Amino acid sequence: MASTDERMNSVMLTIIRRRTPSADVADFDKQIYDLDMDSLDVVDLSQALEKEFGVEADLERVADCLTPSEIGSYFQELIGSP
Amino acid sequence: MTGGIVDIATATPGEHIDNSYFDSIGLTDEWIRRRTGVGARWWMDPDEPLEDVGALVCAPLVARHRDRVNITALIIVSCSTGGKVPGIAQRVAQQSGLATEVLAFDVNAACSGFVYGVISGLSLCAPGGAVIVCAVEAMSRLIDKTDRNTGPLFGDGAGAVLIESRPEFREHRWHAGSGGDRVDLMRGEIGGGIQLDGMQVYDRAVRMMTDTVNRLHDNDVEPTVVIGHQANSRILQKISAEVDLGDVEFVDSVEEFGNTSAASIPLALGTCVAKQSIPATGRMTLVAYGAGEAWGGVSVDYELADAIARRGS
Numbered sequence: 302m303a304s305t306d307e308r309m310n311s312v313m314l315t316i317i318r319r320r321t322p323s324a325d326v327a328d329f330d331k332q333i334y335d336l337d338m339d340s341l342d343v344v345d346l347s348q349a350l351e352k353e354f355g356v357e358a359d360l361e362r363v364a365d366c367l368t369p370s371e372i373g374s375y376f377q378e379l380i381g382s383p
Numbered sequence: 384m385t386g387g388i389v390d391i392a393t394a395t396p397g398e399h400i401d402n403s404y405f406d407s408i409g410l411t412d413e414w415i416r417r418r419t420g421v422g423a424r425w426w427m428d429p430d431e432p433l434e435d436v437g438a439l440v441c442a443p444l445v446a447r448h449r450d451r452v453n454i455t456a457l458i459i460v461s462c463s464t465g466g467k468v469p470g471i472a473q474r475v476a477q478q479s480g481l482a483t484e485v486l487a488f489d490v491n492a493a494c495s496g497f498v499y500g501v502i503s504g505l506s507l508c509a510p511g512g513a514v515i516v517c518a519v520e521a522m523s524r525l526i527d528k529t530d531r532n533t534g535p536l537f538g539d540g541a542g543a544v545l546i547e548s549r550p551e552f553r554e555h556r557w558h559a560g561s562g563g564d565r566v567d568l569m570r571g572e573i574g575g576g577i578q579l580d581g582m583q584v585y586d587r588a589v590r591m592m593t594d595t596v597n598r599l600h601d602n603d604v605e606p607t608v609v610i611g612h613q614a615n616s617r618i619l620q621k622i623s624a625e626v627d628l629g630d631v632e633f634v635d636s637v638e639e640f641g642n643t644s645a646a647s648i649p650l651a652l653g654t655c656v657a658k659q660s661i662p663a664t665g666r667m668t669l670v671a672y673g674a675g676e677a678w679g680g681v682s683v684d685y686e687l688a689d690a691i692a693r694r695g696s
Binding site (some may be wrong): 339340341343344345347348360364 | 417418581582583585586589590617621
């Protein structure tokens with residue numbers, strides 16, 4: 302069974318690669334807008350992670366994140382420790 | 384016996400505005416299309432009376448049907464009449480050639496207005512009778528055309544449908560809801576611009592319209608066409624991907640008209656009829672989300688063979 306990190310990376314890459322097909326996990330520290338994503342892509346990413354992990358995110362908190370890594374960290378908080 | 388949609392008329396008076404209009408505020412055609420799907424919109428003359436535009440689409444329906452069916456009600460849906468007293472329904476009724484014995488009234492449910500109008504019209508449609516639901520919007524009178532966030536989004540237009548009660552129509556289904564605690568997500572007034580929280584509205588629109596389509600889904604009576612409020616192509620694409628309805632036509636006319644608020648669904652339906660892109664008879668699910676917040680959907684039979692034959696000729 303895939304780990305939380307693996308599942309999160311897979312969801313995030315699916316959304317990010319719609320705009321930046323060459324993106325990899327190493328790019329998660331890049332600014333969201335440098336990955337050619339816009340604010341609606343960020344909503345799509347948040348909704349996809351909510352669906353994957355069965356959590357409910359505060360979209361204002363997500364909007365404050367500058368990088369995919371920050372969004373990932375926020376969702377790790379929501380998911381809690383395994 | 385229940386009602387179904389049996390005819391439609393649409394109009395987009397005014398000037399056709401393509402995305403190059405927004406070059407001056409630094410927005411390119413590519414940027415607008417990618418973010419919204421909008422390629423162009425129609426903006427009415429600022430002095431064009433909305434009752435005249437309403438009559439432009441209602442009068443043909445009255446002329447085509449009044450000799451064979453009793454049109455008992457006219458529901459005007461709009462959020463751009465300026466909130467004056469009186470509304471415009473009575474003048475539209477008079478200018479359209481309706482009898483004086485008609486229940487004519489205005490409804491403002493913003494972008495959900497047409498769906499709310501159809502739900503109301505179906506409940507008012509008695510056996511042997513018919514109801515007109517007419518959306519007429521001049522969003523160009525609300526927007527700040529220099530606002531990079533909202534200026535390119537909105538357009539003007541009008542569309543009216545005739546709902547008629549017929550024995551062959553299956554029972555319609557509807558679902559609606561409101562959330563007054565989210566009133567600040569979208570606000571606007573004539574000449575005052577539109578304030579819109581883009582991320583929250585996108586999030587809520589996708590969630591509520593997807594949920595509404597799923598709630599209306601009936602395995603025994605599947606829709607042949609789904610028409611969502613035409614606010615943004617990306618919202619429509621997301622809903623289409625999220626719901627599982629099988630072989631159904633999801634309509635997207637955002638590129639042609641932009642977001643015309645309550646008029647967006649009838650304009651989209653009018654495009655389908657003109658292009659003959661939907662079956663002549665079937666069942667349509669109409670769904671919307673908008674300011675209020677107000678959302679809703681209705682699943683209703685239609686019979687548009689005559690309209691398609693007329694438009695396609």
